[in-house]
Amino acid sequence: MKINVEVDCTPEEARRFMGLPDFTPVHEKYVSNILESMDKGVSPEMMETLMRSWMPMGEASMNIWRKMFDQVGGGSSSS
Structure with missing residues (x-):
């Protein structure tokens, strides 16, 4: 037997329904x-170093994100 359920809700409503935490303040701080x-004129190399320090698991986390974007974009990972 196959049952399909369609739920029409906003991402915020889904997050609350599933009991997931609200990371909006963390996201806003990260973006700011x-x-x-960028406003201070940080070079791309400095930005990469900065983002590595903010990312949990450092290099491993960056590699996971890079591979995910490569797969979605249809590219191949160079590492």
């Missing part, structure tokens, strides 16, 4: 830090 760094 990136924008502030």
Whole structure:
């Protein structure tokens, strides 16, 4: 037997229904830090170093994200 259920709700309503935490303040702080760094004229290399320090698991986390974007974009990972 196959049953399909369609739920029409906003992402916020789904998050609350599933009991997931609200990371909006963390996201806003993260974005504001990136924008502030860009306004100060940070080089791409410095931005990468900064993002590595903010990312949990450091290099491993960056590699996971890079591979995910490569797969979605249809590209191949160079590492």
